[in-house]
Each structure stands twice: as C-alpha cells, then as structure tokens.
Amino acid sequence: MTDVLEELQWRGLIAQHTDIDALRCALNTGSVTFYCGFDPTAPSLHHGHLVAVKVMRHLQMAGHKPLALVGGATGLIGDPREKGERTLNSRDLVAQWTDSLRSQLESLLDFNGENAARIVNNLDWTNELSAIDFLRDVGKNFRMGTMLAKDIVSRRLKSEEGISFTEFSYQILQANDYLELFRRYGCRLEVGGNDQWGNLVGGMDLIHKVEGETVHVLTNPLITKADGSKFGKTAGGAIWLNPQMLSPYKFYQFWLNTADEDVVRMLKVFTFRSREEIEELERAVKEHPAARAAARTLAEDVTTWVHGAESTQAVKDASQALFGTGDLRSLPSHTLLDAVDALPEVDGKVGDKLIDLFVHSLLEKGSGAARRTLASGGLYLNNEKITDVDGLLRDEDVLGGGVALLRKGKKNLAVVRVK
DSSP states (O other): OOOOHHHHHHTTTTOOSSHHHHHHHHHHSSOOEEEEEOOSSSSOOOOHHHHHHHHHHHHHTOEEEEEEEEEETGGOOOOOSSSSOOOOOEEEEEEEEHHHHHHHHHHHHHOOOTTEEEETTHHHHHTTTOOOIIIIIGGGGGHHHHHSSSSHHHHHSSSSOOOHHHTTHHHHHHHHHHHHHOOOOHOOEEEEEEEGGHHHHHHHHHHHHHHHHEEEEEEEOOOOOOSSSBOBBTBBSBBBSSTSSSOHHHHHHHTTTHHHHHHHHHHHHOOOOOHHHHHHHHHHHHHHGGGHHHHHHHHHHHHHHHHOOHHHHHHHHHHHHHHTTTTTSSOHHHHHHHHTSOEEEEEOOOTHHHHHHHHHHSSSSHHHHHHHHHHHTTTTEEEEOOOOTTTTTOOOOOOTEEEEEEEEEEEEEEEEEOO
16 A cells, blocks of 8 residues: 555645654554544534545545544634634534534444544533633643734734634643543544644644653645635535535536546545546546546545435436436436526426427527527427427426426526426
C-alpha cells in the first residue's frame, strides 16, 4: 500500500501538520488511534464534512482506528463564527441533531474489523465536569495571550459584536476532548478542517503539559474551485447529506455539474478511485469533454457513498427518462418530482389542449409555431411523440405526483402540474 500521508498529499487532503516525519513514522510502525470531531450545529452533515470523513477513511483503510466524535457538549456552545454570536440551541434539539449526525457517520465509516470505527460523544465526560474542576484541572493549562491571539478570536474582538466568554471557552472544551480521548483510547492524532488548526494544536499542547506525551494534528484544506471561490452551495443553500433536506437527485446533479477545470481535483478529494483511474478520467476530460465521463463518475461515486447504490440508480434512471432514454412511468413519484422540480412549469388539467400547454409553458411562442414543430415531429408528451394537432391531456397522461412532462426537441423541457 502507498504511504497513507503520500496518498493524502497527492489527493490534496493535507493543509497543515505538526512533525510530519514523526507522524509518518508512527503511522508506518503500527495502528494509530485518531479522531475527528463533528458538532451538531445543524440537523445534518454537509458536503464539506465529507472531506474530513474522507481523510478518516483513508487512514482507516491504511490500518488505523478512527474515533468519530459527535459533539453533544460542544454543540451546545458552538465554535466562534466569523461574524456574530451563534444562537444557543436547546439541549433537546442538540441531542436530536447529535443522533442524526451519529446515524450519518455510521453509514460513511467502516464499523467492522480490527480497526473498526467508534462513535464517541463529548457530552459523556464534559457533563461530569463541575465549573470548579473545569477551571482548576483544565483551564489552568491555558494562557490568555495564546487564546486571544487565535485568528477567529482576534477578529471577533476587533468587531462590533465582540465575543462572549461562552464562545471564547470553546477552544478549551475541544482541547479537553483530545486529552480525554488520549486517556480513554490512546488517541494520538486529531484530524480536522484547516479552520480548526488553533483548536487542534491547543489539544496537542494540553496533552503535552498534562501527560508529558507527544501527539499529532493534521488538517485538511478548504476545498475551492479553480477560480478560488468556495466549492459548494446551490441556489437552495448547502449541499446537505440528509435526503429530506436535499434530495438524492439534486445531490447527484450538484456533483454532475462540476466544471471540467475542477472535476479531476474533486475526484481525488471525494472519491476512492485509484490514481490510474483518475488519470484515465483526466485524459477523457481533455480528449472527450462532451461525454462528461469524469463528472458522471464523480456524481455516481459520491451519491452512492452517501445515499446508497439503489438511490443512485433511481437518480440516473430519472435523468435518462427526462430526456427520452428511460421510462418515466417506472420512476417513484418522489424521484420524478425531484427531477422536474427546477423545470419551467405550467398549471393544467385533464382536457387541456396539448398545443396550448406548450405555448403557456413558453416552450413555444404561439399556436402556429407549436403546430409547425409538431408537424416536423418535435413535440413530445411524457417522451411520446405527439402526432395529433388537436390532442388533449388525458387522465392516463398524468404521471406519479400529478405531473406530465412536455418536451420540445431533445433538450427543452417543461412540466405540467395537473390540478
């Protein structure tokens, strides 16, 4: 197996690290227990969390033992944001979100074998700490100068809203997590996003002060597009992993729409494809860009990892059916509705003239134009060519979810919402 740090470096998954030679030695001489934390500040993980999980999976596949920490305690506080204080959520809501994140992580990591993943919750030990114990046993190891100098704290202090003691204390809580996991599981590596570098180092320093031991930290970079902008978000918001918050169809489409100049980098970051496979897809991007083989591979792999093979196949079937190469009637209604959600739409009812629906949907400029297109064989209802210029919308034309699909030519689509 390729050296795991070399593999992570090739994939663009390493931003900062402590003594890299010592870390490589530790990883190459035995199984290292490591952890990454995920705070329940929302009901779902999003695509950005997949980067950290990907690092965890590579380390796990190389024989190391992952601890996925769900922050039932730190989620009650929230790490400081660039702007403004976080709204403190209720304990019940944070507990509910903690369970949701736990469930998602259980589907993304491997919980079998000698180096099976383990889910831990920092509320288990933080809840037992009294304020006096926290200040005496943990807080005394931190210096105000170091804490104030951290980038996010410094920026917030200079802002109009400042920073509360609650959010200021977050870095101590996260550092204590590393110490607890070192004591309980022999954890010697913490991984996380590059924006967490200061907090990760704080935990490493705390272990050195309290236990006299040397441990490691490693961060992954913020994933950006070729133009330097942040990779992610759709018109509807974040790329959530929860299918109730973002449908598998829209999730798939997000990855499918990755630009050619970004897709090879995203294959390295978000898939488990080998170097040879990615290099072959890179050649395909250059030689046959219209086929979009790399983007399709990216979309299929990530959607399968997150939502499963069955959901991915349903999404692919829906994509093909929209453009006439699949059976619309065989699609589950929820998948079909997701697929047509972004299309231009028109209200209609059984008995409406098909020509009029094409005009009202703006696929045609007028009845005369619609008739000419129909005569040339260019109008379709539910992927079936329309031949009757006086044809009407019938009961049997209404698909699951109460819709019918209009198509002009190969790519111009609209949906009829049938009342």
